[in-house]
Amino acid sequence: MSTVAILGGGQLARMLALAGHPLGIRCRVLDPAQDCPAQGVAEVITADWLDAGALDRLAEGAVVATLEREHLPMRAVHGLAARVPMRPPPAALEQLQNRADQRRFLAQLGLAQPAVALPTNAEEYQRGIADLGLPVIVKTTLGGFDARGQRRVTTPAQAELAWTELSAGGVVIERLVPFDEELAVLAVRSGSGQIAFWPLISTHQVDGMLALAMPHPQGYRWQAAAEDIARRIAEALEYVGVICVELFRVGDQLLVNEVAPRVHNSGHWTIEGAACSQFENHLRAILGLPLGSTALRGASAIINLIGTLPSPSAVLAIPGVHWHDYGKPPRPRRKIGHLTITAADALQLDERLGCLRDLGITIPDGATSP
Amino acid sequence: MSTVAILGGGQLARMLALAGHPLGIRCRVLDPAQDCPAQGVAEVITADWLDAGALDRLAEGAVVATLEREHLPMRAVHGLAARVPMRPPPAALEQLQNRADQRRFLAQLGLAQPAVALPTNAEEYQRGIADLGLPVIVKTTLGGFDARGQRRVTTPAQAELAWTELSAGGVVIERLVPFDEELAVLAVRSGSGQIAFWPLISTHQVDGMLALAMPHPQGYRWQAAAEDIARRIAEALEYVGVICVELFRVGDQLLVNEVAPRVHNSGHWTIEGAACSQFENHLRAILGLPLGSTALRGASAIINLIGTLPSPSAVLAIPGVHWHDYGKPPRPRRKIGHLTITAADALQLDERLGCLRDLGITIPDGATSP
Numbered sequence: 001m002s003t004v005a006i007l008g009g010g011q012l013a014r015m016l017a018l019a020g021h022p023l024g025i026r027c028r029v030l031d032p033a034q035d036c037p038a039q040g041v042a043e044v045i046t047a048d049w050l051d052a053g054a055l056d057r058l059a060e061g062a063v064v065a066t067l068e069r070e071h072l073p074m075r076a077v078h079g080l081a082a083r084v085p086m087r088p089p090p091a092a093l094e095q096l097q098n099r100a101d102q103r104r105f106l107a108q109l110g111l112a113q114p115a116v117a118l119p120t121n122a123e124e125y126q127r128g129i130a131d132l133g134l135p136v137i138v139k140t141t142l143g144g145f146d147a148r149g150q151r152r153v154t155t156p157a158q159a160e161l162a163w164t165e166l167s168a169g170g171v172v173i174e175r176l177v178p179f180d181e182e183l184a185v186l187a188v189r190s191g192s193g194q195i196a197f198w199p200l201i202s203t204h205q206v207d208g209m210l211a212l213a214m215p216h217p218q219g220y221r222w223q224a225a226a227e228d229i230a231r232r233i234a235e236a237l238e239y240v241g242v243i244c245v246e247l248f249r250v251g252d253q254l255l256v257n258e259v260a261p262r263v264h265n266s267g268h269w270t271i272e273g274a275a276c277s278q279f280e281n282h283l284r285a286i287l288g289l290p291l292g293s294t295a296l297r298g299a300s301a302i303i304n305l306i307g308t309l310p311s312p313s314a315v316l317a318i319p320g321v322h323w324h325d326y327g328k329p330p331r332p333r334r335k336i337g338h339l340t341i342t343a344a345d346a347l348q349l350d351e352r353l354g355c356l357r358d359l360g361i362t363i364p365d366g367a368t369s370p
Numbered sequence: 371m372s373t374v375a376i377l378g379g380g381q382l383a384r385m386l387a388l389a390g391h392p393l394g395i396r397c398r399v400l401d402p403a404q405d406c407p408a409q410g411v412a413e414v415i416t417a418d419w420l421d422a423g424a425l426d427r428l429a430e431g432a433v434v435a436t437l438e439r440e441h442l443p444m445r446a447v448h449g450l451a452a453r454v455p456m457r458p459p460p461a462a463l464e465q466l467q468n469r470a471d472q473r474r475f476l477a478q479l480g481l482a483q484p485a486v487a488l489p490t491n492a493e494e495y496q497r498g499i500a501d502l503g504l505p506v507i508v509k510t511t512l513g514g515f516d517a518r519g520q521r522r523v524t525t526p527a528q529a530e531l532a533w534t535e536l537s538a539g540g541v542v543i544e545r546l547v548p549f550d551e552e553l554a555v556l557a558v559r560s561g562s563g564q565i566a567f568w569p570l571i572s573t574h575q576v577d578g579m580l581a582l583a584m585p586h587p588q589g590y591r592w593q594a595a596a597e598d599i600a601r602r603i604a605e606a607l608e609y610v611g612v613i614c615v616e617l618f619r620v621g622d623q624l625l626v627n628e629v630a631p632r633v634h635n636s637g638h639w640t641i642e643g644a645a646c647s648q649f650e651n652h653l654r655a656i657l658g659l660p661l662g663s664t665a666l667r668g669a670s671a672i673i674n675l676i677g678t679l680p681s682p683s684a685v686l687a688i689p690g691v692h693w694h695d696y697g698k699p700p701r702p703r704r705k706i707g708h709l710t711i712t713a714a715d716a717l718q719l720d721e722r723l724g725c726l727r728d729l730g731i732t733i734p735d736g737a738t739s740p
Contacts, residue, residue: 001697021388024695024707041391041411053571093577159498275690275712290687291430295665297712317660320645325394327371337394342645342667 002287003028005062005084007076009036009044011326011335012068012263017042019279025287029068030058038324049076059083063284066241070097070261071143087191087286088261092237096261099141104255109232113256114248115175122163122231125171129159129259132175138162139168139185150208152176177255179248181366183216184266185226186280188242189234192293196281197227197272198294201266203246204364209333212367213266214275214301217346225254235257241266242282263303264337272322272340273300299349303361305337310361315339317353320348372657373398375432377446379406379414381632381696381705382438385410385506386639389649395657399438400428410512410587419446427493431633436657437613440467440631442511444577457561458631462607466631468582469511469542479602483626484618485545492533495541499529502545508532511540520578522546547625549618551675551736553586554636556597558612558651558663559604567597567663568644572634575647579703582737583636584671585643587716595624603629612637612652635674635705642692642710668712669719673708673731680731685709688725691717 002025006013008360009031009170017027018041027042030049037042047054050073058080065086067077070093077090077120096102100118109112117128125146129136138159140149151162163171184201200219202210216222230245237243244264246257267278276284284291315321322340330336341356345350350368372395377385377400386718387397388411397412400419402441417424420443429435435456437447440463447460466472470488475519477483479591499506506665508529510519521532533541533676554571568601586592607613614634614638616627637648646654646662654661685691700706711726713719720738726734 018388018391021384021697022692022694024679024693024697040396085406284686289567289682292686293689295689309394312659316654319663319665322392323394324392327391327394 001026003062004032004283005058005065005080006038006042006068006288007049007058007080008183009033009042009070009074009330010068011037011342013038014041014326015279015324016066016068016263016283019271020283023280023283023289025088025283028058028062030053030054034106034356035327037328039327050074050079052079056082064284066286067093068360069264072097072203084163088243089238089239089240092239092261095237096259097142098170099139100170101141101235103276105173105236106198106259109228109236111232111256114177114252117173122167125163125167125173126159126164128173129153129156130174130273134223135161136172137174137176138166140166140172141172143169157337168190177248177250179250179255182257183222183247183249183254184213184264185230185245185247186242186264186267186270186278187227187230187234187245188278188285188291188294189239190285192289193235194233194291195231196294196348197223197230197277197292198267198270199223199296200226202367203266206362206364207333209306209335210265210304211306211364212301212303214269214349214367215252215296215299222252222254224248224254225267229254229256233240239263241285242263242278268338269300269302269340270294271324272342273297298340298344299346300340301349301353301367302354303339303341304335305339305354307332310359312363314359315361318352320352321356371396372434374653374656375450376400376408376438377428377433377435377442377450379403379408379642379696380410380438382698383408383639384411384428384625385694386438386653388638388664389641390648390653393659394652395651395653398428400424407698408557409697413541415619416674418698421448422449423452424628425449425692427608436634436656437463437654442467445694446469458613459608459610462609462631465607466629468540470513473542475606476603479606481599481626482584482623485548487539487543492537495537495543496534499523499526499642501541503653504529505546507544508536508541509544509547509652510536511542513539516618528719534569546617547620549620549625551619552627553589553592553596553614553617553619553624554583555600555617556612556634556637556640556648557597557600557615558655558661558664559609560649560655561610563605563659564661565604566603566649566661566664567613568599568637568640569593569595569666570596571639572737573636574737576732576734577703579676580635580674580704581676581732581734582671582673584639584737585666585669592619592622599626603675604614611655612648621654625659628659634709637711638694638708639670639672641694642712656692666708668714669716670710670712670724671719671737673711673723673726673733674705675704675709676705677714680706680729683686684725684729686695689724690722691726 009029379399
């Protein structure tokens with residue numbers, strides 16, 4: 001029975017822990033929040049990130065450490081890495097955690113990305129806005145997810161306001177990309193450098209939050225280009241584990257939107273929809289086990305359950321629907337669960353998504369066939 | 371968050387608990403054994419079956435109770451059922467727990483079964499042996515599984531020995547059936563009487579223990595007959611939950627070997643190989659949720675890991691192999707885990723089973739295509 005230490009006890013840690021049990025792996029998590037979603041499936045230590053005693057307990061007897069979120073104090077990450085081998089390596093997180101550093105890193109690799117400005121003061125901010133031209137997105141360099149910590153700026157007055165509200169910890173400015181669609185490439189890399197990719201993922205946002213993700217029906221067109229991007233990032237970081245690269249597709253060009261050094265919401269369909277899930281493959285990779293097959297198992301999609309849960313009786317009456325409750329109290333704009341829909345093929349998947357839409361569940365336009 | 375109370379904390383409870391978490395269901399188990407397999411995935415109460423305080427704690431706040439084994443003191447079952455609704459109903463267990471009662475019940479239903487004798491003393495035992503003719507199987511009426519508590523008897527001396535060793539709690543004598551193969555039909559029935567069947571299962575024993583189970587490639591031939599048997603049993607028992615009927619096939623005739631009022635080893639492939647697993651469907655049924663689809667997802671098989679675990683590095687390098695560690699200390703003739711092998715079709719499944727055989731894992735003859 002191996003123990004894996006995880007920084008963070010949210011739903012990603014919960015699903016890592018659930019994937020671990022059949023493999024004979026127990027997860028132990030550290031999270032400052034009371035009653036985190038990993039409760040009940042992992043050993044939970046409730047303490048501050050920087051509590052040295054808590055890091056000792058987290059590391060005790062663990063064979064490897066990992067993380068389920070990137071917004072962590074680097075001192076906690078280094079503190080844990082000093083106690084037990086950490087995968088991905090802390091240096092990878094250090095390159096990606098700060099948006100400005102991540103943009104510089106991607107530029108050094110020569111990867112296409114939206115035009116950006118990385119201002120360090122108000123004057124550079126004004127010049128950045130002027131150089132890029134409105135509209136732009138202003139994002140804090142640290143923290144922020146699900147559209148928090150970012151503003152879409154279309155007027156000079158909004159630019160002023162965004163600086164006032166967000167600039168305390170630094171910001172990046174990104175030119176708004178008129179993309180055709182948003183994609184994600186999910187990869188897993190082993191300690192020996194073996195790398196595997198799941199089929200390219202189509203992602204659909206509603207109000208700045210991921211609403212639906214599925215293997216892209218025409219993903220083969222951009223699969224090789226997306227794999228090349230993810231491979232270059234993973235290799236440059238000497239990455240071990242699952243990594244997700246979010247992309248904008250503009251015609252046949254792929255621009256890097258964001259890199260997440262962890263298992264990712266856009267890959268939750270892999271639990272039922274792929275031979276080996278992102279959660280199991282992350283554990284396999286960090287433990288030095290052979291990587292599992294990333295092949296599809298029929299058609300599938302996931303829908304995030306945001307704010308409140310629908311009626312299980314209605315939803316579970318639809319064949320091929322899998323319920324994932326994260327055990328989190330309902331709250332507006334909070335991801336509290338997801339549904340996976342599996343089907344024999346795209347047609348049957350469309351039909352099942354249609355049944356969910358009939359129940360009042362948000363299915364983004366464009367996610368189903370016309 | 372609903373709580374389900376389970377009598378028994380073995381691997382079946384472990385897999386019920388793992389299926390429960392995504393549904394927002396927590397399992398609480400009672401088991402007299404220290405460190406039972408449900409540890410780490412369910413709330414575990416370690417106490418005697420008849421400990422009233424333990425039954426109170428087991429039932430507290432639970433919405434429904436169930437069981438993961440049939441060899442339980444009926445006083446414990448009734449004690450729990452007095453505290454919280456129990457599914458399947460205790461009366462179903464009462465009909466099936468004792469082999470002699472089960473044989474009488476099956477005879478009353480008019481179901482075909484091996485010729486049996488139900489002796490109540492030494493004289494009736496001798497007459498039973500004489501009437502049936504050797505060879506026979508002598509089984510204890512209570513307890514016993516995986517060939518424990520039973521003897522194959524081919525000589526009068528063995529008949530004498532079997533009586534001495536097994537008769538204390540009563541025995542049944544069954545004529546040895548020259549079957550073509552062993553099958554299992556797995557069903558789930560809801561409280562409203564809805565019933566669903568997984569495709570007929572082919573089971574392969576080695577040394578009296580289940581070694582391999584898989585959806586039967588030609589199962590459609592006997593599917594309707596098997597469903598009819600399982601339906602009649604489930605309806606007569608007013609059964610709610612998953613039930614498994616083990617069958618002997620002799621030509622086109624199906625004889626009932628044994629009925630298990632619970633999730634069953636022969637259905638473990640349903641975790642990866644069916645749209646909804648036996649574990650999830652048992653929870654759905656006992657909680658009054660809609661039943662999940664029992665449709666196949668490609669080809670699959672499970673292999674029991676008995677005594678010791680193989681090398682995970684070698685096994686997990688084979689695509690489509692899923693590891694299930696029960697967290698039990700290795701011991702000869704003890705089921706300590708299983709492997710599920712998934713594949714696109716029967717040919718690929720054969721190939722993958724061949725890879726496992728090459729690693730020294732027991733694949734029974736006849737389980738793969740010639």
